[in-house]
Amino acid sequence: MNRKKKILIVDDIAENRKILATILSKEDDYEISLASDGKSVINNIEKEVPDIILLDIMMPSMDGFEVIKALKSIEGVKDIPIIFITAITDVDSKILAFKEGGVDYITKPFNKQELLARVNTHLTIKVLQDDLKEKNHLLQDREAHLEKLVSEKTIKLENMTISIVNALENANFYNDNDTGNHIRRVSEYSALIAEEYGCDVNFIKKIKLYASLHDVGKVGISDSLLKKPGKYTPEEFIEMQNHVKIGYQILNNSGIDEMARNITYYHHEKWDGSGYVQKLSGDSIPLEARIVALADVYDALVSKRVYKEAFSDDKAFEIITSSSGSHFDPKIVEIYVKLRKKFLEISTVLE
Numbered sequence: 001m002n003r004k005k006k007i008l009i010v011d012d013i014a015e016n017r018k019i020l021a022t023i024l025s026k027e028d029d030y031e032i033s034l035a036s037d038g039k040s041v042i043n044n045i046e047k048e049v050p051d052i053i054l055l056d057i058m059m060p061s062m063d064g065f066e067v068i069k070a071l072k073s074i075e076g077v078k079d080i081p082i083i084f085i086t087a088i089t090d091v092d093s094k095i096l097a098f099k100e101g102g103v104d105y106i107t108k109p110f111n112k113q114e115l116l117a118r119v120n121t122h123l124t125i126k127v128l129q130d131d132l133k134e135k136n137h138l139l140q141d142r143e144a145h146l147e148k149l150v151s152e153k154t155i156k157l158e159n160m161t162i163s164i165v166n167a168l169e170n171a172n173f174y175n176d177n178d179t180g181n182h183i184r185r186v187s188e189y190s191a192l193i194a195e196e197y198g199c200d201v202n203f204i205k206k207i208k209l210y211a212s213l214h215d216v217g218k219v220g221i222s223d224s225l226l227k228k229p230g231k232y233t234p235e236e237f238i239e240m241q242n243h244v245k246i247g248y249q250i251l252n253n254s255g256i257d258e259m260a261r262n263i264t265y266y267h268h269e270k271w272d273g274s275g276y277v278q279k280l281s282g283d284s285i286p287l288e289a290r291i292v293a294l295a296d297v298y299d300a301l302v303s304k305r306v307y308k309e310a311f312s313d314d315k316a317f318e319i320i321t322s323s324s325g326s327h328f329d330p331k332i333v334e335i336y337v338k339l340r341k342k343f344l345e346i347s348t349v350l351e
């Protein structure tokens with residue numbers, strides 16, 4: 001702080017004001033102002049806020065303790081350091097002076113060096129405190145600004161992700177058009193399972209978004225194979241399995257969430273390790289892939305495909321429950337059993 005520090009001297013005796021002002025005005029960077037009573041201080045304090053106040057205790061009409069009480073209730077003023085000055089030397093007055101919020105106590109007659117040293121010390125502390133407050137404010141402003149930026153970027157990123165997923169979904173739809181709303185239904189079933197499983201809101205939101213990408217790799221599988229009526233030969237089945245690898249390659253290094261890659265790569269793994277392509281088993285298959293695996297199969301069973309008619313809900317129920325612990329995670333089968341009616345509703349509404 002390069003500006004002069006403002007010192008306000010409050011004393012009802014003119015002689016005392018004069019002595020104090022004379023001592024303090026010898027310092028180049030002090031600017032002195034004087035007041036003879038508490039009321040005028042309180043009325044004018046906000047017009048010109050001093051850096052420190054030297055306050056006499058014994059004054060007519062309003063004593064120093066009453067003045068400090070009033071000053072401490074004014075915002076922007078209450079932090080000004082106040083040094084009491086008085087001839088009183090009894091201990092009780094000193095204690096009360098500190099209790100009322102005074103930072104120091106100087107007794108008359110004044111010792112010039114002591115007075116200057118005390119005033120200077122409290123002004124230095126005040127400057128440091130003001131500096132700290134200002135830095136804190138700046139930090140708070142910067143934090144608020146950063147929070148706002150992060151939140152804006154997050155929304156942007158989420159919107160971009162949704163656009164990418166939609167674009168990939170569309171590519172998939174044109175390539176594999178006999179599946180109709182299959183990918184949307186799989187998203188709905190997956191979100192329902194995740195919710196019932198007890199997954200957090202973020203997981204549910206992500207699985208609903210990314211489940212639709214499970215077969216994105218089919219863009220790399222030939223039309224003749226995708227639309228082949230009837231069963232695949234063993235060679236064709238191996239070629240078909242490549243869709244999970246292709247899907248993974250499409251999404252890898254794209255910056256998309258790990259969950260999207262896991263769903264695409266692992267949705268054909270089976271609980272007993274007999275699935276493809278990594279032959280993972282049990283809990284080592286990411287939860288999102290175990291969920292989508294059941295949702296995908298359920299939907300394939302109850303839908304008409306080029307190679308099969310739609311199975312009834314009862315038939316699908318029988319196939320899925322009998323595959324608990326072999327194809328599917330038993331806990332997820334239990335959830336499917338609970339949600340069976342809701343699955344049926346979705347399969348009808350999103351036909």
Ligand SMILES: [Fe+2]
Nearest residue numbers: 214215267268
């Ligand atoms: Fe698939």
